[in-house]
Amino acid sequence: MxxxxxxxxxxxxxxxxxxxxxxxxxxxxxxxxxxxxxxxxGRAIDASGNAVANATVTATGIDNGQVRTATTGTDGSYKVxxxxxxxxxxxxxxxxLKTLEVPSTAVDGTEIALPDEKLEAGETIPAxxxxxxxxxxxxxxxxxxxxxxxADLGLSPEQTQGNAxxxxxxxxxxxxxxxxxxxxxxxxxxxxxxxxxSMGAGGKSTxxxxxxxxxxxGSLTGDLYGxxxxxxxxxxxxxxxxxxxxxxxxEAMAWIHGPGMILTPILGAIAFNQKSNGEKxxxxxxxxxxxxxxxxxxxxxALLSVSVKF
Amino acid sequence: MNKRILxxxxxxxxxxxxxxxxxxxxxxxxxxxxxxxxxxxxxxxSHAAKGKGVCHAGQCDFLIAVPVKSFDSGDSNRxxxxxxxxxxxEFPLVTVRTRLPESAAASATIxxxxxxxxxxxxEQYKQVPFKVDTQGGETHxxxxxxxxxxxxxxxxxxLLTMPVKNDIPVRVDMTWHQQ
Numbered sequence: 001m002x003x004x005x006x007x008x009x010x011x012x013x014x015x016x017x018x019x020x021x022x023x024x025x026x027x028x029x030x031x032x033x034x035x036x037x038x039x040x041x042g043r044a045i046d047a048s049g050n051a052v053a054n055a056t057v058t059a060t061g062i063d064n065g066q067v068r069t070a071t072t073g074t075d076g077s078y079k080v081x082x083x084x085x086x087x088x089x090x091x092x093x094x095x096x097l098k099t100l101e102v103p104s105t106a107v108d109g110t111e112i113a114l115p116d117e118k119l120e121a122g123e124t125i126p127a128x129x130x131x132x133x134x135x136x137x138x139x140x141x142x143x144x145x146x147x148x149x150x151a152d153l154g155l156s157p158e159q160t161q162g163n164a165x166x167x168x169x170x171x172x173x174x175x176x177x178x179x180x181x182x183x184x185x186x187x188x189x190x191x192x193x194x195x196x197x198s199m200g201a202g203g204k205s206t207x208x209x210x211x212x213x214x215x216x217x218g219s220l221t222g223d224l225y226g227x228x229x230x231x232x233x234x235x236x237x238x239x240x241x242x243x244x245x246x247x248x249x250x251e252a253m254a255w256i257h258g259p260g261m262i263l264t265p266i267l268g269a270i271a272f273n274q275k276s277n278g279e280k281x282x283x284x285x286x287x288x289x290x291x292x293x294x295x296x297x298x299x300x301x302a303l304l305s306v307s308v309k310f
Numbered sequence: 311m312n313k314r315i316l317x318x319x320x321x322x323x324x325x326x327x328x329x330x331x332x333x334x335x336x337x338x339x340x341x342x343x344x345x346x347x348x349x350x351x352x353x354x355x356s357h358a359a360k361g362k363g364v365c366h367a368g369q370c371d372f373l374i375a376v377p378v379k380s381f382d383s384g385d386s387n388r389x390x391x392x393x394x395x396x397x398x399x400e401f402p403l404v405t406v407r408t409r410l411p412e413s414a415a416a417s418a419t420i421x422x423x424x425x426x427x428x429x430x431x432x433e434q435y436k437q438v439p440f441k442v443d444t445q446g447g448e449t450h451x452x453x454x455x456x457x458x459x460x461x462x463x464x465x466x467x468x469l470l471t472m473p474v475k476n477d478i479p480v481r482v483d484m485t486w487h488q489q
Contacts (some may be wrong), residue, residue, distance in 0.1 A: 060400070061431075067400055086440040150405070155362040159377050161401060166399035174394040178468075185470060238390055245385030306387070307470055308349055 001157055038083040038107035042114035045078045048298055051076030052119055057096035058164040062087040062104060067167045076116075083107045113270035129141070168237070173235045180231035186305060187224040190236055194218045195296055202271075202281065202289065213270060218268060225261050225299075229254075246305045260295025321334065332412070334370065334489045336361030339450065340483040341376055343457075345467075346475040354381035363486065365412050368459040374484075378428075395467050396429045404428045415449045415488070417442055424455065429462040438483070447488050455480040 040059060044052040055072040059080045070078045072094075090102040097119040105114065150160055194217040200210035232254070243251070267288035271281045282290070339359040345352045358380035363372040378398030383389055393399060407425045414420045421437040440453035458476045459466050466473035 067397070091354050103337065147371045147407075148364050150373070150375060150403070152362050153373065155360060155375060155377075155403070162400040162402055164400055167394075167397060170390065170394035170399055174391060177391075179467075182471065241386055241390060243386045245383075247385060247387035250387075269313040 014172060020245060026193070036085070036109045037081065038085055038088070038109050039082045039111040039194060040078075040088070040105065040107060040114060041084065041111060042078060043116045044072045044078065045076055045116050045118055047120050048095065051167055052094050052097065055092055055097075055119065056164070058091040058093070059088040059105075059107075060085060060091070061165075062089055067164055069164055069168045085109055088115075092119055094119055096147045097121055109133075169236050169238060173238065176235035180228055180235065183224060183228035183231060187221060187228050188299075188303065190217050190224060191220040193298065194221050198289070198292070202275075208276075215268070215272060218265060222261060222265050229258065229261075249305045250302050253298045253305065256298035257295045259304060260291055260298065264288065264292045264295050280289065320435050329472050332370075333487060334363030334365070334372070334449075334486045335372060336410055336484060337413055337487045338376075339376075339447075339486040340481075341381075342481040342483075343381065343478050345478055347469055348468060348472050352383050352388065354383040354389065356380040356382070359484070361484070361486070363410075368412050370408065370410050370412055372406075372408050372409045374380070375403045378404060384390075396462070398429075401428070403429045405410055415442065420451075423446040426455070426457070428457075429464055433461045449486045449488070451482065451484045451486065455482060465485075 007087050043124075044055045044057070051072070051074065053072055053074045053076060055076075055078070057070045057072065057078045057080055058098045059068045061067070061084070064248050066216050068083055070080045072078045087106055090105055092100040092102075098121070100117055100247050102117070105112075155267060194214060197210065197214040197217050200207070202212035267285055270283075271285035271288045274281050274285055339357060339361070341356045341359055343354045346355070356376050359376035361372060361374035361375055363370045365371075377402075378393060378396055379402065381389065383392070405427045408422045410420060410422060418441065418487065420437060420440050420442055422440060424435040424438055426433050426435065435457075437456060438453060438455055440451050443450040456479050458481050459474075460476055462478060466476065467472070
């Protein structure tokens with residue numbers, strides 16, 4: 001089967017289509033990680049009962065600290081998805097209306113419809129103090145009238161006010177980069193196996209079975225690599241962050257192994273057809289091996305750069 | 311009559327003396343957290359802490375605040391990851407509150423009860439030892455806060471699926487100026 005597929009790879013394009021199809025086949029297993037998550041739905045209304053549009057609804061996990069946000073639609077409805085089971089603090093924020101906080105809402109793995117939340121006009125409603133804030137240490141300064149406050153320290157509002165949207169962005173970034181990291185590690189296995197299998201795939205005394213094995217492993221590597229790269233490329237960027245340290249080298253290596261991972265299978269497909277036709281590998285196809293080695297080397301260097309401290 | 315006026319004047323001056331509070335301002339600071347991982351030993355440093363101490367009736371209340379974003383480990387990727395796991399965008403400040411006797415500046419060591427707010431949690435550390443060195447109007451304080459990730463309900467960050475250790479001791483090096 002694989003031989004047939006790769007024999008038809010004379011243009012190189014069908015092979016890439018094959019890789020994309022494999023990616024699509026494997027991707028759902030990753031998406032399944034979101035299974036078992038809960039959803040909160042409801043509606044935000046004002047004092048007159050009218051829908052409040054464009055209100056930000058923030059669910060913060062009391063047990064796990066996870067933050068998810070949603071924005072109400074024109075009908076005031078919202079849907080906060082992807083919530084691991086647990087207790088959540090809900091915050092409703094809308095321009096010109098009081099911020100409303102719901103101290104605790106339980107979430108299981110299902111969709112839970114909450115009653116309408118009424119946002120009143122005027123100032124922000126302060127959150128209820130947590131039990132920890134109510135505690136009085138024997139020498140805690142809470143009873144002192146001279147206690148300095150954050151306002152005394154000259155901190156800017158940007159430094160003191162939380163940003164739920166940025167936190168949600170950071171959460172998404174970390175989630176995607178964790179998958180990127182895991183997939184990168186998984187890709188290393190078939191990558192090494194492909195390089196080892198290449199020993200029996202080239203040269204005069206190689207068998208068709210060895211070439212098929214090399215092609216199969218190479219295809220699997222390319223497929224897994226594609227998924228790995230997707231999660232790195234699609235991970236959200238955090239505005240105002242200047243890149244420093246090993247990540248710069250890690251990303252520089254991607255500019256080598258990225259194109260290499262595209263070029264290697266194309267050159268490999270040409271070489272495969274030449275060998276299958278009983279020809280000696282020649283022309284541009286003879287670059288398959290060197291390109292693959294550089295690609296694998298850059299991939300390994302990228303992996304090491306963020307794994308081991310030099 | 312004159313005695314009564316004199317007594318009244320004396321009594322009136324007492325609150326004025328009692329209200330003659332002194333203040334402390336944080337001049338310089340270096341806060342360093344240490345993270346241990348099987349493949350890495352990492353430190354993140356911040357020099358951005360701001361602090362103030364207000365003394366009244368022989369007791370001083372101190373407040374120190376440092377932006378979570380200000381910690382620099384030399385790797386922007388790691389810093390963003392730390393910011394995420396510590397919920398630094400949602401809770402952008404680490405604050406430390408303590409109360410010490412005014413005479414503490416004259417001691418070689420102090421044991422402070424600290425109330426730390428970080429990552430949306432409040433944790434209390436009892437009798438944390440600090441070395442004190444006072445010269446002129448400046449007091450240099452050094453010590454280590456024995457913080458852990460579980461104290462603040464922080465999921466341990468992981469690299470190559472291996473999580474970091476729970477202990478994240480924070481070295482404190484501060485210079486305070488009395489006003």
